[in-house]
Amino acid sequence: MTESVSNESGAASAGGDILLDVVEVRVLGVLAEKEALTPDNYPLSLNALTNGCNQLTSRDPVMSVTEDAVLDALQRLAQKKFVSEVRQAGARVSKYEHRMRMKWSLEQDKLAVLVMLMLRGVQTAGEIRSRSGRVHDFTSVADVETGLQFLIDKYPPLVARLPRAPGEKEVRYMHLLSGDQVPERAADVSASVAGGRQDRIAELESEVARLRAEVERLSEQFDSFRKQFD
Numbered sequence: 001m002t003e004s005v006s007n008e009s010g011a012a013s014a015g016g017d018i019l020l021d022v023v024e025v026r027v028l029g030v031l032a033e034k035e036a037l038t039p040d041n042y043p044l045s046l047n048a049l050t051n052g053c054n055q056l057t058s059r060d061p062v063m064s065v066t067e068d069a070v071l072d073a074l075q076r077l078a079q080k081k082f083v084s085e086v087r088q089a090g091a092r093v094s095k096y097e098h099r100m101r102m103k104w105s106l107e108q109d110k111l112a113v114l115v116m117l118m119l120r121g122v123q124t125a126g127e128i129r130s131r132s133g134r135v136h137d138f139t140s141v142a143d144v145e146t147g148l149q150f151l152i153d154k155y156p157p158l159v160a161r162l163p164r165a166p167g168e169k170e171v172r173y174m175h176l177l178s179g180d181q182v183p184e185r186a187a188d189v190s191a192s193v194a195g196g197r198q199d200r201i202a203e204l205e206s207e208v209a210r211l212r213a214e215v216e217r218l219s220e221q222f223d224s225f226r227k228q229f230d
Helices: 022-037 046-053 067-079 106-120 124-135 141-153 188-226
Strands: 083-086 095-098 157-160 170-173
Touching: 022 046, 022 083, 022 095, 022 106, 022 124, 046 067, 067 083, 083 157, 083 170, 106 157, 106 170, 124 141, 141 157, 157 188
Parallel strands: none
Antiparallel strands: 083 095, 157 170
16 A cells, blocks of 8 residues: 655656656665765676675665666666666676756765665664765765755656654655555555554564463373372
8 A cells, every 4th residue: 555645846757757666776776876886887787787786785675676777767767868878898798877866957965865765765864864974975964855855856856855754753755756655565564563463463472372381281291190109
């Protein structure tokens, strides 16, 4: 189940009628991340980009996509002017670079905020700051919040602030590149945690009942054994 986000400005989703699927978002996010982390190896080859998409760390969710799927996503992104193919002199393979910075007129701090949301899903400003690493070094959470507000205020907006759920202390944010539907995983996180706790409690109660029955059985056996010597 998903829930809809009401954007504070009342604006349409990012890019107007241009929405990106999950593979396109992952591809763009990886290109922007690697541009900052490994500039000597940027632009990226198809193989390097696929490996980045399938990383087991710094990704949420973890994905497993083929080179063919990444290439298809690159072709769609190129048509939408989000990606450019680069043919370097003497290189045997094509390489690819993102155009988000020019597409949306983003400075590196704003781009870093967006990239963190693209690669790691719904997060708080504090989580974005702690995870941004070498993509951009934010000196404070307030700097992240400034970047988030800039992305919220753009037209169309690129980021949305989620309604604070009961019991939550911090506001969470999501990107709008795939529309304004909160991912089920994020929308139901509280229910999932609560459900997991209930399952664990039921499991423990069952284990306690089993142990009690075992103690009673052993007690009866001991009583029978003791009576043989009375």
